[in-house]
Amino acid sequence: MGIGGALAESRRRAGLTVAQVGDQTGIRETVITAIEGDDFSACGGDACSRGYIRIIARAVGADPEPLIRAYNTARAGPHPACDDTAQPGPRPAKADTADPVTVTRKGVWIWLAGIAVLVVVLAGLGFAAFHYLAGPRHAVTAAPSALAHPVHHAQPPRTPAPAPRTPAPATAAPVTPLTPVSAAAFGPGGTAQGDDPRDAPLAIAGDPATPWRTDWYATARFGDLKTGTGLLLDMGRPVTVTSAQITLGSASGAAFQVRAGAIPILGGTRPVARAASAGGVVRLTATRPVQGRYILIWFTRLPPGGQGFQVTVYDIRLMGS
Secondary structure, eight states: OOHHHHHHHHHHHTTOOHHHHHHHHOOOHHHHHHHHTTOOTTSOSHHHHHHHHHHHHHHTTOOHHHHHHHHHHHHOOOOOOSSGGGSSSOOOOOOOOOOHHHHHHHHHHHHHHHHHHHHHHHHHHHHHHHHHHTSGGGOOOOOHHHHHSOOOOOOOOOOOOOOOOOOOOOOOOOOEEEOOSEEEEEBTTBGGGOSSGGGGGGGGSOOTTSOEEOOOBSSTTGGGSOSOEEEEEEEEEEEEEEEEEEEEOSOOOEEEEEEEESSSSGGGEEEEEEEEEEOSEEEEEOSSOOEEEEEEEEEEEOOEETTEEOOEEEEEEEEEO
């Protein structure tokens, strides 16, 4: 599968249309459609093509780095030389000239030899001047009184240099519980497609007797009706989630992601942590710091239940800064 096919497949898994991706990214729909067909001629060069690939990949929830590497590999190739060897036919004969490297080395040796002679001459002159000044005609004898009563000059006390100050280490932001402002049921197309929207706030109410549940589905993959379902938490301000504790029903088999982003859409969030075959109390640690106002608990697989497949969320607790 090519780069465009991978982007198109990720877009379809995210439940997004080309028009929705265009609205999120600001890229024209014709350009997005061309890129999904592996046509990058409308991008304006390799640098712009890589930029479009990154923006579209993040909007549809795909990792852009493998796609960038695939693009670079596809674009790599030999570059023509810029000298006369690139032209067919015999090369013109060159004039018989001296080797410039040999001439340069000879000049350097002559210059070094001149410097050595100059140093020897100056050393001889300095030695002769020293003996002339140190001879008996210029010897100076100190007066007896000066020798008998030497003068001692008081030396001012030395002040020790101040010890260098070691800068205090940077203090990390304290990790505290994060309280959502609201919770809403969420589907591939946003809050309008979520399961059981009326009871979504129960997932953050802290009462284990009143959970939020998804709809019943015929298969663990939502009966091929959608790509996922979940809960969108509005934190009221940008936060950084470092860990999460999510209490599910006792049946194992749920797969979900904790995602964060500044925009309340699936393509506007990035994964913070993942869980597979989960059930009961699930504790997750963020793989990397991702800041965002919106935290999305996004289920991609449901555990089995009495009437098919359904996930139950009793409680959600987030930690971060």
